[in-house]
Amino acid sequence: MDALRLADLGEAGLLARLFAFCDRTLVGDDAAVLTGLAGRSPVVTTDVLVDGVHFSDRTTPPHAIGWRAIAANLSDLAAMGAEPIAVTVGLSLPGTVAIDWVEALYGGMADCLGKFGGVIVGGDVTRSPVAVVAITAIGAVAADDSDHFQIIRRDTAQAGDAIVVTGAHGASRAGLAWLLADWPTPDAPPREISDWIAAHQYPQPRFDAIAQLDRLRARDDRPIAGMDSSDGLADAVVQLARSSGLAARLDRLPIPAGLVAAVGLERAIDWTLYGGEDFELVLCLPPELADRLVRSLGGAAALIGQMIDRADSGTIVTWQSAPGRWSALTQAQGFQHFAVESTTAPP
Amino acid sequence: MDALRLADLGEAGLLARLFAFCDRTLVGDDAAVLTGLAGRSPVVTTDVLVDGVHFSDRTTPPHAIGWRAIAANLSDLAAMGAEPIAVTVGLSLPGTVAIDWVEALYGGMADCLGKFGGVIVGGDVTRSPVAVVAITAIGAVAADDSDHFQIIRRDTAQAGDAIVVTGAHGASRAGLAWLLADWPTPDAPPREISDWIAAHQYPQPRFDAIAQLDRLRARDDRPIAGMDSSDGLADAVVQLARSSGLAARLDRLPIPAGLVAAVGLERAIDWTLYGGEDFELVLCLPPELADRLVRSLGGAAALIGQMIDRADSGTIVTWQSAPGRWSALTQAQGFQHFAVESTTAPP
Numbered sequence: 001m002d003a004l005r006l007a008d009l010g011e012a013g014l015l016a017r018l019f020a021f022c023d024r025t026l027v028g029d030d031a032a033v034l035t036g037l038a039g040r041s042p043v044v045t046t047d048v049l050v051d052g053v054h055f056s057d058r059t060t061p062p063h064a065i066g067w068r069a070i071a072a073n074l075s076d077l078a079a080m081g082a083e084p085i086a087v088t089v090g091l092s093l094p095g096t097v098a099i100d101w102v103e104a105l106y107g108g109m110a111d112c113l114g115k116f117g118g119v120i121v122g123g124d125v126t127r128s129p130v131a132v133v134a135i136t137a138i139g140a141v142a143a144d145d146s147d148h149f150q151i152i153r154r155d156t157a158q159a160g161d162a163i164v165v166t167g168a169h170g171a172s173r174a175g176l177a178w179l180l181a182d183w184p185t186p187d188a189p190p191r192e193i194s195d196w197i198a199a200h201q202y203p204q205p206r207f208d209a210i211a212q213l214d215r216l217r218a219r220d221d222r223p224i225a226g227m228d229s230s231d232g233l234a235d236a237v238v239q240l241a242r243s244s245g246l247a248a249r250l251d252r253l254p255i256p257a258g259l260v261a262a263v264g265l266e267r268a269i270d271w272t273l274y275g276g277e278d279f280e281l282v283l284c285l286p287p288e289l290a291d292r293l294v295r296s297l298g299g300a301a302a303l304i305g306q307m308i309d310r311a312d313s314g315t316i317v318t319w320q321s322a323p324g325r326w327s328a329l330t331q332a333q334g335f336q337h338f339a340v341e342s343t344t345a346p347p
Numbered sequence: 348m349d350a351l352r353l354a355d356l357g358e359a360g361l362l363a364r365l366f367a368f369c370d371r372t373l374v375g376d377d378a379a380v381l382t383g384l385a386g387r388s389p390v391v392t393t394d395v396l397v398d399g400v401h402f403s404d405r406t407t408p409p410h411a412i413g414w415r416a417i418a419a420n421l422s423d424l425a426a427m428g429a430e431p432i433a434v435t436v437g438l439s440l441p442g443t444v445a446i447d448w449v450e451a452l453y454g455g456m457a458d459c460l461g462k463f464g465g466v467i468v469g470g471d472v473t474r475s476p477v478a479v480v481a482i483t484a485i486g487a488v489a490a491d492d493s494d495h496f497q498i499i500r501r502d503t504a505q506a507g508d509a510i511v512v513t514g515a516h517g518a519s520r521a522g523l524a525w526l527l528a529d530w531p532t533p534d535a536p537p538r539e540i541s542d543w544i545a546a547h548q549y550p551q552p553r554f555d556a557i558a559q560l561d562r563l564r565a566r567d568d569r570p571i572a573g574m575d576s577s578d579g580l581a582d583a584v585v586q587l588a589r590s591s592g593l594a595a596r597l598d599r600l601p602i603p604a605g606l607v608a609a610v611g612l613e614r615a616i617d618w619t620l621y622g623g624e625d626f627e628l629v630l631c632l633p634p635e636l637a638d639r640l641v642r643s644l645g646g647a648a649a650l651i652g653q654m655i656d657r658a659d660s661g662t663i664v665t666w667q668s669a670p671g672r673w674s675a676l677t678q679a680q681g682f683q684h685f686a687v688e689s690t691t692a693p694p
Binding site for chain 1: 375376377378379380381382384386388389390391392393394395396397399400401422423424426427429433435436437438439468469470471472473474475476477479481483484485486488490498500501574575590
């Protein structure tokens with residue numbers, strides 16, 4: 001028997017099924033009235049994933065596509081110091097898509113929200129020649145002026161700040177290479193490969209680090225700077241330095257354990273700096289607070305460098321490629337979605 | 348010389364140009380922190396428009412596509428009784444699209460926001476085989492319990508309520524028919540055709556009616572019911588009746604002036620009931636308040652029927668097709684985006 005497809009069910013039939021994944025007290029009207037902000041300010045972010053550009057059935061089952069779509073947005077909220085409240089889902093799909101695929105997609109979204117917070121409060125489902133998943137996430141952050149220190153922006157780093165990253169970088173890129181059957185060596189897969197696949201398919205927004213940070217900070221502390229590393233570690237450090245009018249020096253790179261042995265030093269460095277989609281946090285904060293944060297997170301964060309005056313540095317970011325040997329990161333080799341050919345990993 | 352295309356400019360170059368249409372104090376970080384709610388609750392809605400499904404260069408220049416995409420979302424906010432605050436834009440585009448087209452699209456969005464309120468605070472731009480515009484709008488509505496009467500929902504209509512519609516219905520559908528060169532008669536175009544084309548290309552969300560309503564209502568009034576007519580007048584009345592556990596009777600239809608003469612009674616009725624995309628409001632409210640609202644809006648609103656107990660009616664909605672002759676609207680013949688063939692207008 002053929003699988004049930006969207007064209008068989010129609011829009012009303014599909015929506016009736018998708019309501020099961022939504023907050024029933026909030027969906028079903030022209031718009032959703034959000035509660036639970038309790039005087040805090042809303043924070044909003046939007047990400048769009050396109051079939052064949054950002055995901056593929058070749059590498060990612062629909063449950064993981066849904067999880068990643070939500071995780072990418074929640075990671076942006078974490079990077080602002082915000083707590084997740086609600087998401088809307090704008091879904092465009094070909095009529096030939098199986099209902100099972102759509103339900104698995106929503107199941108992945110709901111599971112990610114169940115773990116990190118927030119509910120689906122609305123959206124739109126429509127016909128399209130290609131599947132496009134557009135998620136908007138709304139979070140909450142302290143609105144009271146005296147609590148503004150909780151908001152994490154890109155432009156508030158100071159010279160002398162320590163640069164802390166959560167997690168390893170390049171793991172998602174390694175997982176993607178394996179899933180694409182584009183692994184660079186003929187060796188047997190390293191034992192870490194399942195972790196790297198999980199890093200690609202089920203990224204974990206780092207609200208745990210934000211919670212630790214809120215615990216360690218005092219209300220009269222200065223704001224810290226930060227962003228997530230969705231477009232790669234190099235891009236994040238360049239953006240933070242540029243926005244804050246500073247330069248940055250990276251003493252060491254957060255290369256995943258086992259990656260150098262598996263693919264060689266050069267490729268491991270490339271994936272760590274430019275791989276992208278690790279959805280970790282890159283934070284600039286006073287060295288003493290940085291030490292306490294890294295200790296409180298155990299092995300889940302590391303100090304990798306510091307912010308310096310731009311006058312002290314010829315280039316915006318330098319990194320130590322070998323003891324005492326410093327290289328320039330002249331620009332972020334970020335994703336160029338419209339480029340005909342990309343020199344970096346597919347996004 | 349060829350027009351500059353997205354593939355020539357790349358993502359960073361395009362974003363730099365689009366920032367000109369955004370609120371520069373809010374864009375550029377991982378997410379936007381919204382201000383201006385002043386203790387009110389956020390209200391959120393999402394609509395997705397797909398090239399070839401919801402818009403086409405054949406009928407709608409990019410400036411109008413941008414206007415309509417924003418207007419559709421703002422209309423949902425108006426239908427909740429909310430004031431617009433901010434929008435995000437999730438844009439997927441082929442690399443062959445001309446930069447001029449994208450800037451005209453954003454110009455239309457900015458012009459609609461300039462007229463009705465709200466700013467672009469963020470979004471995402473990415474490559475896709477087909478153009479998809481996913482807009483999320485965030486509004487504000489009174490959060491204080493004593494002001495909850497301001498929120499307009501679908502399920503709060505009461506038997507005996509008058510049904511008021513703003514504007515005429517079917518005008519957008521008539522404009523679309525003309526633009527598609529699918530006009531049903533060989534006659535010269537009626538003099539109203541430019542109004543109908545404007546109704547299709549530049550719909551006006553009815554915040555004016557909400558402002559009048561807020562002026563006429565007292566804080567201890569009961570909440571009224573309502574929604575917008577984006578999926579057609581018949582669909583809106585059926586949804587309101589169904590959500591409120593009632594039936595509805597329509598004494599007269601808000602057919603645009605000149606439409607019967609131009610296309611005949613039967614087609615005029617069909618377009619008025621099922622045409623869709625007029626983005627007007629359908630409100631259920633006490634008869635005395637309804638009278639005052641209609642008077643205060645001059646010719647811009649009309650009383651068209653009333654909500655009745657479902658037990659008094661064999662079908663959910665009846666309408667008077669000729670004096671004393673009542674017909675059943677057994678179901679909303681709304682858009683079925685996934686249907687292989689649609690019996691109604693293209694959405």
